[in-house]
Amino acid sequence: MATVEFKGHTWTIDEDGFIDDFNNWNEDWVEYVKGTEGINEITDEHWKVIKYLQDYYKQYGLAPMIRLLTKKTGFKLKYIYELFPSGPAKGACKVAGLPKPTGCV
């Protein structure tokens, strides 16, 4: 686990760059991490995705299935990849401060 500092905050991150605890997330994290995820500027549309992920996480304790994300935000999957080039799992969840989604090889 490494630590990073930005605008007076310190975050502990894992090797994939996810923060260790959702409670440590704040808006400056978004500013800090957007570069590594290939995002130039955070727009309202980014926020719509981030907020949805966070609301869902607060309620259910995990990330929503991608199909739900596209349905609820109204964004097509391809568009989500335009917003978050590293994808909804690696990109959007990381920016939103959710724990690392586990996948299957």
Place this chain on the structure above:
Amino acid sequence: MAFEPKEPQKKLKYKELRIYSDEELNNYTEEELKDFKCKHDIPDLDELEKGPWPSFVADAKREALHRRKLAEDRMMVGRDVVEDLMGILQLSFDHGETHWKHGGIVGVFGYGGGVIGRYSDVPEQFPSIVHFHTLRVNQPNSKFYNTDYLRTLCDLWEYRGSGMLNMHGSTGDIIFLGTTTEQLEPVFYELGHVLQQDLGGSGSNLRTPSCCLGKARCEWSCIDTQDMCYELTHFYQDELHRPAFPYKFKFKFDGCPNGCVASIARADMSFIGTWKDNIRIDQEAVQAYIGGELKPNAGAHSGRDWGKFDIQKEVINLCPTKCMWMEDGKLMIDNKECVRCMHCINVMPRALRPGSDTGCSILCGGKAPILEGAQMSMLTIPFMKCEPPYDNIKDVVDKIWDWWMEEGRNRERLGELIQRHGVPKFLEILDIPPMPQMVTEPRSNPYIFWKEEDVEGGWKRSIEDYRARHKR
């Protein structure tokens, strides 16, 4: 007609694309290899080298020695990756548990799959394999390669990865084993923009489709497996690269029921070539097999003397449905009873051929053992014509995906969803009737389930009315 890709293909020329010189490629002698000792003690791996079989340890040692002798600036990833890999494997043997962490998440921009993150949990001990990510590279159809292609790929992977490949993963992809996060985008760029290759699928998406040799080499191929595989791979690029499924999904294409890519055992949707009309018989060639002029199974059993070919014993008696017999010196087949097992055709390929009204059977729900145990896919559509652009096939695929994406639980394969909801529900989704072909031994195994709306008066009709006409 021979399969032709629909867009111009780049011809990879190793001469132009190579990274290493001949001297660098052949930088060690067999003598040096004999004396090679891995920097870690690896007694259990050494053991795996013994015996007459090919061994990944022997291959790994060659690669380790090769990297020891390459100049430092000729590799973007640690020189010791292979030796450290052997070391960590020994450690895992010693401890009886793996030292790879579970569930790294790395990738390249634009794609949600194709790269599988791997981190070691003993970074101090094996510093060059702290990151050891796997890439899946979409293999060419039927795995036809030339040496220019292979050498180019090997050079790229020596330079930007561990130099070790798996040819192939069980999905069919070329597996690039082991690189660092920093190298992922450069490898992806080289593959995509320079070599015109693509990553395969990983995660909850469509996995890289794969097919048998098909019409390229095989006279039995009832469908153009390469064309279908190519078309569906291209048509479903989004599903392949941007995971949105409950879990993985595999297509595999076999040209005939011999099943050389084992689609029935390994694919959520298996496409298997078949025919509707009769097996084509050349009676003269049948006689030539009986007389011994033609060797059964094209001579495949020639290593030992099995005695004279006996058509009764070796073909007719082995037909699973007993639908063959000899009559006046002629081989007869009752084709409506034939289950297309391929046995007789395999034994006497010069005398028997699949029919000429060909298409495919579609089978659904196969998978390896994860949750519910291994499952073969289930015959769903006995026969369908397969003509480009395969709209009829895509219709079936889309119906299945719509249902599975709506109803499937997280990490539920299609086969498990069908089990949970039952086959009748699945057939309803596809809008096809139950058919005897879907059932083992349909003559003794009742397979029709009535639904309430099929029964006059439904479940609640009064028995009195019936009893008025029929005594107990």
